[in-house]
Each structure stands twice: as C-alpha cells, then as structure tokens.
Amino acid sequence: MKLPSIFRRTPFRLTLLFLALFAASASALLAYIYVATASEARRRADSDVRQEVSQLESIYRAQGPDGLNQALVDRTLRGGEFLFLLSDKDGKPITGNISESPIVGFTGRETWEDFRLSQTDDEGKVERRPARGVEKPLGTGERLFVGVDIGDAEQHLGRITQALWGAGALVVLLGLGGGVLISRGVERAMGNLNQVVAAVRDGDLHARAPVRGARDEFDELALNLNAMLDRLEASVAAIRHAGDAVAHDLRSPLTRMRTKLEVALIDAESGKADAVQALETALSEADGLLKTFNTVLAIARLEAAGQAPNQTVFDAADLAADLAELYEYSAEEHGIDFQAEIQKQLPMMGAREFVAQALANLIDNALKYTPEGGAVMLRARRKASGEVEFSITDTGPGVPEEDRQRVVQRFVRLENSRSEPGSGLGLSLVAAVAHAHGGRLELDEGPGVVDGKGPGLRVALVFPPA
Amino acid sequence: MRVLIVEDDLEAAAAMQRGLNEAGLETTHAPDGAEGLIEAQKGGYDVYVVDRMMPRLDGVSMVETLRREGDQTPVLFLSALGEVEDRVVGLKAGADDYLVKPYAFAELIARVEALARRRETGSVQTVLKVGDLEMDLIGRTVHRAGTEIDLQPREFQLLEFLMRHAGQSVTRTMLLEKVWEYHFDPQTNVIDVHISRLRSKVDKGFDKAMLQTVRGAGYRLEG
Numbered sequence: 311m312k313l314p315s316i317f318r319r320t321p322f323r324l325t326l327l328f329l330a331l332f333a334a335s336a337s338a339l340l341a342y343i344y345v346a347t348a349s350e351a352r353r354r355a356d357s358d359v360r361q362e363v364s365q366l367e368s369i370y371r372a373q374g375p376d377g378l379n380q381a382l383v384d385r386t387l388r389g390g391e392f393l394f395l396l397s398d399k400d401g402k403p404i405t406g407n408i409s410e411s412p413i414v415g416f417t418g419r420e421t422w423e424d425f426r427l428s429q430t431d432d433e434g435k436v437e438r439r440p441a442r443g444v445e446k447p448l449g450t451g452e453r454l455f456v457g458v459d460i461g462d463a464e465q466h467l468g469r470i471t472q473a474l475w476g477a478g479a480l481v482v483l484l485g486l487g488g489g490v491l492i493s494r495g496v497e498r499a500m501g502n503l504n505q506v507v508a509a510v511r512d513g514d515l516h517a518r519a520p521v522r523g524a525r526d527e528f529d530e531l532a533l534n535l536n537a538m539l540d541r542l543e544a545s546v547a548a549i550r551h552a553g554d555a556v557a558h559d560l561r562s563p564l565t566r567m568r569t570k571l572e573v574a575l576i577d578a579e580s581g582k583a584d585a586v587q588a589l590e591t592a593l594s595e596a597d598g599l600l601k602t603f604n605t606v607l608a609i610a611r612l613e614a615a616g617q618a619p620n621q622t623v624f625d626a627a628d629l630a631a632d633l634a635e636l637y638e639y640s641a642e643e644h645g646i647d648f649q650a651e652i653q654k655q656l657p658m659m660g661a662r663e664f665v666a667q668a669l670a671n672l673i674d675n676a677l678k679y680t681p682e683g684g685a686v687m688l689r690a691r692r693k694a695s696g697e698v699e700f701s702i703t704d705t706g707p708g709v710p711e712e713d714r715q716r717v718v719q720r721f722v723r724l725e726n727s728r729s730e731p732g733s734g735l736g737l738s739l740v741a742a743v744a745h746a747h748g749g750r751l752e753l754d755e756g757p758g759v760v761d762g763k764g765p766g767l768r769v770a771l772v773f774p775p776a
Numbered sequence: 777m778r779v780l781i782v783e784d785d786l787e788a789a790a791a792m793q794r795g796l797n798e799a800g801l802e803t804t805h806a807p808d809g810a811e812g813l814i815e816a817q818k819g820g821y822d823v824y825v826v827d828r829m830m831p832r833l834d835g836v837s838m839v840e841t842l843r844r845e846g847d848q849t850p851v852l853f854l855s856a857l858g859e860v861e862d863r864v865v866g867l868k869a870g871a872d873d874y875l876v877k878p879y880a881f882a883e884l885i886a887r888v889e890a891l892a893r894r895r896e897t898g899s900v901q902t903v904l905k906v907g908d909l910e911m912d913l914i915g916r917t918v919h920r921a922g923t924e925i926d927l928q929p930r931e932f933q934l935l936e937f938l939m940r941h942a943g944q945s946v947t948r949t950m951l952l953e954k955v956w957e958y959h960f961d962p963q964t965n966v967i968d969v970h971i972s973r974l975r976s977k978v979d980k981g982f983d984k985a986m987l988q989t990v991r992g993a994g995y996r997l998e999g
Binding site: 510599601620632635636637639640642663666667670671674677678736755 | 864878930952956958959960962963964965966969970972973994
C-alpha cells in the first residue's frame with residue numbers, strides 16, 4: 311500500500327516542528343549572548359578608559375600640562391593598549407600615539423565615540439579594528455583623548471557567534487537526518503500494523519502483526535491487535551463450525567423424513583395405508599426433526615459462545631431435588647427403584663435452565679437404558695475440591711470403556727441402543743453444557759455386574775465452585 | 777372471544793387464523809406492528825398474538841407502547857428465537873406468555889384460551905370450585921364431594937393450575953412451564969405420569985372422570 315509523502319508523516323512533522331522550535335530558541339539565546347558579551351566588552355573598555363583618563367587628569371592637576379605631556383610620552387614609549395592624544399585648544403595635536411583625534415567636531419564637552427582604527431600589520435596588510443574612546447577638555451583648554459582598541463573582544467565575539475551558527479546548522483542537519491530515521495522506524499512499525507489491518511479488512515483473518523521485541527507502545531499495539539484477531543478468528547471459526555455442524559447434522563434426519571414421506575405417499579396411493587395416518591406420522595417426524603434441530607442449535611450456540619448465557623448463583627440441591635421429584639413417578643412406572651441422595655446447600659454459578667436440561671437428559675437416559683427391576687441413583691454433592699457434582703448411577707448395560715469418548719459425540723448411538731427412541735444428541739448437549747460452564751462430563755462404570763444385571767453406568771456432571 | 781393476530785408472515789397468519797377460527801375464536805389480522813398498534817387501539821380484543829420480529833414496528837416495541845398506554849390485554853408472543861434471554865426480553869416488554877415457532881395448533885389454541893380466561897377471573901380467589909371439586913387455597917386442602925383428597929405439594933400446584941383453567945385444554949409444555957417452571961422438553965413423558973397419579977387421587981372412586989386426556993393436545997379438567 312502507498313505511504314504518504316515524508317512531509318505528511320507524523321514523526322517527520324514532529325521533527326520539523328521540534329527543529330523550528332530549537333532554531334528559534336537557539337537564535338534567541340545567541341542574540342542574548344551576543345548582546346550581553348558585546349555590552350560587557352564595551353563596558354569594560356569604558357571603565358578602563360575612564361580609569362586612565364582620571365589618572366592622567368590627576369597628573370595634569372598635580373603637574374600641569376608639562377607633567378601630563380611627560381606622562382603621555384612615557385606611556386607611548388612604554389607601549390600599551392591605550393591610544394592617547396593631547397591637543398591644544400585649537401585641536402592641534404601636541405603629544406600622543408595617534409596623529410589626529412577620531413572625534414570629529416568636538417564641542418568642548420566630554421564626548422564618547424566608537425571608531426575604526428586602521429593598522430598595518432607586519433605583512434603590510436591594512437586592518438581596520440574597532441575602537442572606542444573619549445575626548446575631554448582639560449582645565450586650560452587643552453583636550454585629552456584616550457581610546458582603547460576593542461578589536462580583540464569583538465573578534466572573540468565574532469568567533470563565538472560563528473561557532474554557534476555552525477553548531478546550529480549542524481544540529482538542524484542532524485535533526486533532519488534523525489527525523490527521517492525516526493520517521494522511517496515509526497513508519498515501518500505503523501506500516502506493519504496498517505498492512506495487518508488492511509489484510510483483515512480484505513478478509514484475511516490469519517494476518518498477524520510482527521512483534522519487534524522492543525517492548526514499546528508499537529509492540530503493545532501489535533500484541534493487542536494480535537490478541538484481538540485471535541479472538542475474532544476463533545469466534546468466526548466457531549460460528550462457521552456451528553453453521554456447518556447444524557447443516558451437516560440436519561441432512562440425515564431430513565433425508566430420512568423425506569424417504570418416509572415418499573414411502574407413505576406410495577402406500578397411501580396404492581391403498582395399503584391410510585393417508586391420514588401417513589400425515590400424522592409425517593407430522594410427528596417433523597416434530598422430531600424440529601426437536602433435533604433445536605438441540606443441535608443449542609449445542610452449536612453453547613460451543614460457539616464458549617460460555618453459558620445468563621449465569622446466576624442458584625442452589626444445585628434445590629435443582630436436583632426438583633428433578634428427582636419430576637422423574638420419581640416415571641421411574642416407578644418403569645419399574646425402576648429411583649433414589650436421590652442430595653447434600654444440603656450447594657450453591658453454584660450457572661445457567662439454571664441449561665443445567666436442568668442436562669440433568670434431565672442424564673436421568674432420561676438412565677431410565678431409558680435401565681431394565682425393569684433395576685435401580686437409578688441421583689446424587690448431588692460438594693466434592694473436597696469445592697466442585698459441585700451431580701452423578702447418576704444406573705444398573706443398565708453401561709457403556710464399554712472404549713466407547714465412552716464416542717457416545718458424547720453428536721448422533722453417535724451404540725448398537726444396542728438403536729432400538730430405543732432418541733436422537734443421539736442427549737449426551738452431546740450435556741457435554742456442551744458442562745464445557746460452557748467450565749465443568750466436565752465423566753463416564754464411568756456403574757456398580758458392576760450383580761444378578762446378571764449391569765455393569766451399569768455412572769455419569770457425573772461436575773461444575774466448578776460458585 | 778376476539779383475537780388480534782399481528783404477524784408479517786401472511787401464510788403463517790392465514791394458517792393461524794384458520795386454526796383459531798376452527799377452535800371457535802374470532803380473529804383479525806394485522807400485517808405489521810404499526811398496523812397492529814392501530815388495530816389494538818380500536819379496542820375490543822381479548823388476546824393479542826404478536827410476532828416478535830416484524831417490519832416497521834417490532835413486537836417488543838408494539839407491546840411496550842400498548843402497556844405504556846395502559847392496555848392490559850394479555851399478549852402471547854410468537855418468536856423463532858427460543859433462547860432463554862429472548863424469552864426474558866419478551867416477558868419484560870409486557871408479554872404474558874411466549875411461544876416458540878414452530879408450534880402445534882393445539883399449543884397455540886390452549887395458550888390463547890388460557891390467556892383470555894385469565895382475564896375473566898381477575899379477582900383474587902381463595903377457594904376454587906370445579907364441579908364437586910373444591911380447593912381451599914389458604915388451608916391448602918382439596919375436597920371432592922365432601923371427601924378430602926390428600927395431595928403432595930406439587931400435585932396441589934398441578935391441580936390448582938388445572939382448576940384455574942377448567943374446561944380448557946392445557947398442554948404438557950404448558951404444565952411443565954407453569955407448574956414446574958422448566959422451559960425444555962424432556963424426552964420421556966414425565967408429565968403424563970404425574971397426571972395419571974393425580975387422576976388416580978382425584979377420580980378414583982367417582983363415577984365421573986374429571987381429569988380428561990385430550991388427544992393430540994394435552995389434558996382438560998371438566999366440572
């Protein structure tokens with residue numbers, strides 16, 4: 311996919327913004343340093359000059375013009391940083407180390423001035439250096455000029471400024487380069503994430519974002535994105551599986567019903583069977599099919615959701631007692647000794663309706679497969695682990711160990727049970743209910759072979775503690 | 777008895793009307809919730825049979841609107857959704873009963889009649905009487921022609937429900953839902969066994985069998 315131009319990418323824009331801010335504040339800082347240093351240099355020059363002037367003035371006051379003249383000659387000979395010029399009242403130079411006063415149009419009052427000093431160095435190159443000085447009238451009308459060369463300070467300042475500009479340029483360059491690099495890195499991370507999102511948008515749920523191992527927010531985003539996709543993919547797969555399962559599971563009962571209807575039609579046409587009776591049979595077949603459909607749908611939904619809906623805390627003891635009461639007479643009718651052993655107070659968390667149905671399926675099964683004269687025992691208890699266990703033990707033929715896994719699957723019916731009515735979905739639903747509660751379904755051998763009966767089956771439905 | 781059928785599936789509505797007419801009920805059909813609401817607001821109905829999912833105005837919204845307006849006519853919700861939460865939503869909206877599609881006519885008719893009848897006996901009763909059968913709801917005793925009948929608590933509840941719907945067919949599913957409060961379909965006919973126990977207590981030794989089996993539908997208590 312096409313990425314936006316570098317100038318439109320966030321990290322690069324941020325870099326530019328940062329650089330602009332940096333340049334502005336660096337310029338301000340530079341200006342401040344410049345002004346501060348320049349005024350400091352000038353202040354020092356002024357103070358030096360003033361000190362020198364006051365020294366010369368005191369000489370003048372003490373020794374008169376000749377004394378001052380002598381002092382100036384001495385100073386000139388001795389060398390030094392100062393420039394001197396003593397002029398008479400008409401401005402004609404008397405003594406000094408410069409030929410004329412740089413101050414033009416002296417008004418007779420103390421005058422400060424910046425000026426340029428032309429100097430010829432050893433190689434004959436003329437250098438103009440900045441200088442500053444003051445011209446002051448003396449008591450008898452002479453004028454004294456004292457100045458100082460501030461070229462060194464100015465040069466120093468210039469070098470600093472230059473260095474700072476250079477550093478600034480370097481920072482901007484490095485900043486831009488860094489910005490591009492950071493932008494690339496971020497863009498790569500974002501690009502990866504964007505690619506994944508685009509792939510998912512186009513229907514590829516397998517796409518996953520690479521985790522770079524940097525443990526930064528991009529990795530975190532990638533991990534979260536991947537977790538979200540895992541979950542989404544699982545849900546979609548579960549839904550697809552549920553749909554497939556429903557379609558698959560209904561094909562054979564539908565086919566069977568169609569065949570029966572066709573046979574009934576032929577029989578009715580040939581007068582072998584009564585049409586009304588054929589319709590009644592067809593109707594009850596359809597009812598059976600709908601029941602199957604509802605069960606398949608319930609199983610598929612439980613499996614797809616992974617969790618039973620509308621869970622509440624209820625007393626499993628109450629539920630077990632209720633169901634025992636519901637089935638008590640049916641068991642008697644079947645000639646089966648039905649007993650219930652229920653511990654008191656068994657709070658559990660679950661969808662009561664589904665748990666009731668699962669338990670009813672188990673009791674139904676036990677009554678269906680236990681021959682007359684047998685016994686069925688319903689127990690509800692809290693295990694040492696805190697789990698709530700419902701168990702139904704019968705004295706029927708049981709389920710051979712090798713078939714126990716299989717009978718839980720949908721539509722699996724063992725050879726010897728085919729004659730009994732049923733869809734082969736009862737245990738599948740029970741297992742689905744158990745899983746949807748984080749519980750399990752256990753199949754074991756019953757009490758064993760007694761008087762030619764048995765070995766029986768013990769089915770336990772175990773739910774985690776509330 | 778007048779029944780308003782609000783159902784967008786015209787074929788299903790026509791079949792439903794036939795079934796209910798056959799049972800002696802007068803029916804009117806509205807093809808969606810909005811029309812149903814207008815029809816219901818005209819008044820004069822004993823029961824509304826409302827499909828949950830319809831264009832323009834769905835069943836839940838329609839019933840909520842009627843209940844807000846103070847219309848207390850019993851409502852039977854029809855729905856293709858059989859999940860527990862769907863039933864809870866329907867009942868919360870103000871429906872009185874909930875029937876999952878597809879259903880047998882016998883089931884529909886029994887439920888519509890039960891709802892319509894419930895309306896007639898609105899006052900609180902302490903004694904129920906059907907023929908020579910008498911139930912004292914406070915003393916929790918049952919007598920038939922002066923002879924006390926000893927009943928288990930669940931048998932008492934079962935008989936109470938039958939007496940409240942005396943003369944009407946009640947289906948096994950209705951009994952399982954209203955007396956035992958289970959909303960699933962047990963494989964074996966547990967209800968039949970309970971009825972036959974109750975029958976042996978109520979009818980044994982009397983000439984007239986009150987607790988009758990209605991073929992293809994369920995049971996009926998006749999006075």
